[in-house]
Amino acid sequence: MLQLSANLNTYLIMAAFLFGIGFYGLINRRTLIGMLISAELILSGASLNFMAFNRFLAPDPVVGQVFTLFIMGIAAAEAAIALSIIIAVYRNYKSIAAEDLNDLKG
Amino acid sequence: MDQKSLMDLLYVAAFFLGGLGFALGPLILANILAPRGTRSISNKSKQFIECGMEPIGDAWIRFGAVYYLYALMFLAFDVDVLFLFPVAVAYNHGFAAYDFFEILLFVGILSLAIIYAWRKGVFEWNRRVYSRP
Amino acid sequence: MNIMLFAPELFLLLGALIVFLLSLSDDHNSARNVALAAGFGALILSASGVNLSGMMFGGAYSVDLFSQLFKTMITAGMTAVLIFGGRHQGIEKRVRPEYYLCLILSTLGLMMLVSSVDLVAIFVSLELSSFSLYLMLPMRSTEHGLRIQMEAGIKYMLFGVMATGIMLFGMSYIFGLTGSTSLTAITAKLPALIHEPAAVVGIVMILCVFMFKLAIFPFHFWVSDAYEGGANETTAFLATVPKLAGVAMLIRIVNLINPSEAIINFMAILAVCSMFYGNLCALRQTDFKRMMGFSAVAHAGFVLLGILTFKEAGYATSIYYILGYLVMNLACFMVICKVSKSGENVPIAGLAGLYKRSPLLAFTMGLSMFALAGIPPFAGFMGEFLLLAGAMQAGHLTVVILGALNAAIAIYYYLSVVKVTYCNEPEVDTEPIRVDIGTKAVSLVLISAIIFIGIYPAALLDMASTALRLAF
Numbered sequence: 001m002l003q004l005s006a007n008l009n010t011y012l013i014m015a016a017f018l019f020g021i022g023f024y025g026l027i028n029r030r031t032l033i034g035m036l037i038s039a040e041l042i043l044s045g046a047s048l049n050f051m052a053f054n055r056f057l058a059p060d061p062v063v064g065q066v067f068t069l070f071i072m073g074i075a076a077a078e079a080a081i082a083l084s085i086i087i088a089v090y091r092n093y094k095s096i097a098a099e100d101l102n103d104l105k106g
Numbered sequence: 107m108d109q110k111s112l113m114d115l116l117y118v119a120a121f122f123l124g125g126l127g128f129a130l131g132p133l134i135l136a137n138i139l140a141p142r143g144t145r146s147i148s149n150k151s152k153q154f155i156e157c158g159m160e161p162i163g164d165a166w167i168r169f170g171a172v173y174y175l176y177a178l179m180f181l182a183f184d185v186d187v188l189f190l191f192p193v194a195v196a197y198n199h200g201f202a203a204y205d206f207f208e209i210l211l212f213v214g215i216l217s218l219a220i221i222y223a224w225r226k227g228v229f230e231w232n233r234r235v236y237s238r239p
Numbered sequence: 240m241n242i243m244l245f246a247p248e249l250f251l252l253l254g255a256l257i258v259f260l261l262s263l264s265d266d267h268n269s270a271r272n273v274a275l276a277a278g279f280g281a282l283i284l285s286a287s288g289v290n291l292s293g294m295m296f297g298g299a300y301s302v303d304l305f306s307q308l309f310k311t312m313i314t315a316g317m318t319a320v321l322i323f324g325g326r327h328q329g330i331e332k333r334v335r336p337e338y339y340l341c342l343i344l345s346t347l348g349l350m351m352l353v354s355s356v357d358l359v360a361i362f363v364s365l366e367l368s369s370f371s372l373y374l375m376l377p378m379r380s381t382e383h384g385l386r387i388q389m390e391a392g393i394k395y396m397l398f399g400v401m402a403t404g405i406m407l408f409g410m411s412y413i414f415g416l417t418g419s420t421s422l423t424a425i426t427a428k429l430p431a432l433i434h435e436p437a438a439v440v441g442i443v444m445i446l447c448v449f450m451f452k453l454a455i456f457p458f459h460f461w462v463s464d465a466y467e468g469g470a471n472e473t474t475a476f477l478a479t480v481p482k483l484a485g486v487a488m489l490i491r492i493v494n495l496i497n498p499s500e501a502i503i504n505f506m507a508i509l510a511v512c513s514m515f516y517g518n519l520c521a522l523r524q525t526d527f528k529r530m531m532g533f534s535a536v537a538h539a540g541f542v543l544l545g546i547l548t549f550k551e552a553g554y555a556t557s558i559y560y561i562l563g564y565l566v567m568n569l570a571c572f573m574v575i576c577k578v579s580k581s582g583e584n585v586p587i588a589g590l591a592g593l594y595k596r597s598p599l600l601a602f603t604m605g606l607s608m609f610a611l612a613g614i615p616p617f618a619g620f621m622g623e624f625l626l627l628a629g630a631m632q633a634g635h636l637t638v639v640i641l642g643a644l645n646a647a648i649a650i651y652y653y654l655s656v657v658k659v660t661y662c663n664e665p666e667v668d669t670e671p672i673r674v675d676i677g678t679k680a681v682s683l684v685l686i687s688a689i690i691f692i693g694i695y696p697a698a699l700l701d702m703a704s705t706a707l708r709l710a711f
Contacts, residue, residue: 019408023401026401032393032397035397036397039397039401039404042400042401042404042405042408043403043404043407045408046404046407046410046411049408050414052415053415053418057415057418058414058418059418060418060419063414063419066192066359067358067359067410067420069188069189069191069192070359070362070363071362073185073189074362076182076185077185077370078366078370078400079181080178080179082393082397084178085377085389085392086393087174088389089389092386093386093389101393101394103386103387103390218259222263
């Protein structure tokens with residue numbers, strides 16, 4: 001039988017870790033897909049936080065779950081939109097490497 | 107084990123069998139209906155793909171992903187199922203016309219996306235680019 | 240549940256549904272008319288319902304003077320953008336109905352955002368408006384071999400998603416500390432928890448996403464690229480309407496906490512950095528839209544000056560300022576949409592001799608530039624003056640001095656646009672620009688609004704203060 005830790009801090013640290021990886025990845029990844037994956041990591045970090053707080057602290061255990069459901073739904077929509085824009089980028093630039101996108105000097 | 111929980115277990119078993127039917131049914135049907143011994147599939151059991159044309163060249167080539175729009179639609183829709191789970195919890199007080207109407211509205215709005223994709227020709231399988239941005 | 244409370248949103252939703260059905264048959268002219276009708280209807284409904292108040296959807300949605308004022312401004316902005324966008328030549332012809340659909344949904348999301356008083360509602364309506372905006376950017380026409388819109392779209396989207404992720408993370412901390420997602424419950428519990436670092440971190444992280452909308456300093460990277468890459472009509476929308484909701488939500492969120500020295504200093508530093516960065520970068524731009532992008536960063540810094548006073552008067556000035564900003568920006572983007580013949584970007588030099596080609600457009604451009612530069616008696620001057628005076632009263636002397644310095648820097652690049660418009664001879668295009676009747680009407684309304692807002696600030700400030708008092 002697998003025993004998961006019944007300690008809030010474990011989950012908070014885990015979520016902060018996910019957030020950190022995602023943030024680092026968004027800034028450092030070279031390809032758009034990699035950046036998208038990193039963004040998803042940030043969102044899953046937030047979801048994990050919500051579920052942990054929901055399990056250990058919240059007076060009403062429904063709210064956090066509903067919030068997490070919304071995060072998952074919207075994350076999927078976001079992935080679909082981002083992928084379609086990435087396809088549009090690829091058709092025009094023949095590349096999805098972030099360093100090749102330099103027409104605009106942002 | 108009392109009568110009620112036995113009934114519950116039976117329900118679970120019925121749903122399990124139904125699911126299994128959905129998974130295995132197409133395989134069995136294909137097996138029954140598939141043509142055998144025609145020119146294109148006989149004597150080809152040594153090839154990676156045992157039917158169709160003789161393979162030419164390597165498999166590691168870039169191929170047109172005509173179906174990426176399917177993938178995008180699937181991505182959006184399989185998560186929307188999540189929102190139907192709370193429905194089972196929230197509307198647990200018998201059948202009510204109002205609740206039914208609400209769900210119908212929700213699913214109806216979701217299915218607009220399918221209608222849109224349909225009209226724009228996403229479901230037609232021919233090798234051309236559907237939407238040039 | 241009173242259906243009138245939700246009428247403007249419902250009307251827009253109905254419009255969106257009709258535009259969707261029209262998009263199935265590629266009928267972009269009637270799609271535009273329906274979108275325009277939806278915008279007008281929502282504008283009239285929200286303006287006539289300005290005094291309504293009530294709660295909806297289990298306390299997640301609050302309708303009050305504050306939200307109704309913002310809804311009126313948002314729908315007015317959308318309608319103006321639709322009118323002067325004309326036939327939206329900058330947008331790919333094939334996807335124009337979808338473009339209108341996204342425009343309506345984005346506006347709808349912003350309207351729902353200003354009414355949201357629950358973290359879940361804030362999140363969902365924010366994403367509704369942002370996703371539609373992300374899609375609108377790459378819909379620019381590729382006719383002239385343009386491809387920057389794709390790059391702008393994906394950059395804007397990735398920065399936006401990062402900001403949303405940060406906001407969600409902050410929300411999760413606030414939820415963990417207070418055990419609730421309703422802003423009223425959070426307001427009740429948060430002051431006792433303010434010594435917890437997690438509370439401060441959480442609030443600042445939530446503020447991030449609205450600072451992203453307003454393009455305040457560390458979140459400004461997207462702004463110049465998105466402005467330049469978007470079609471003229473898209474940029475006109477992007478530059479004006481979402482900023483309104485950004486200010487409204489900044490005020491709502493900031494209102495949750497008691498000011499501490501650290502937060503005030505943090506916001507003051509961000510404000511000063513935005514002003515300097517925006518103004519200094521705007522000085523050396525040659526593309527008009529890109530220049531306006533950097534000017535937006537600078538103006539966002541000014542808006543933050545009102546919010547960091549943490550007083551009702553300061554918030555009211557911010558609302559007043561952003562109203563003026565909406566009108567001024569709509570005016571100059573209207574001119575850009577009309578000057579651009581087939582949806583291409585307009586360099587500042589391309590405005591040369593505009594006074595000969597179309598006196599009305601040249602006058603609108605000149606007036607809005609004067610107003611943006613903060614020259615009395617127009618809207619921009621009064622707003623900047625009141626913001627600086629408010630910050631002075633709150634004792635932020637350094638910030639005020641730096642702000643005034645920035646107002647002086649800004650005059651240079653705004654007035655050089657006016658100089659090009661009026662003093663330079665036209666170089667390439669010399670034929671006059673035809674202006675349709677709708678655009679003429681919008682430009683007259685905008686001109687009179689720029690003057691009126693500048694001359695009579697008292698009435699508008701009073702209304703904003705009343706709205707704030709009723710809402711909080």
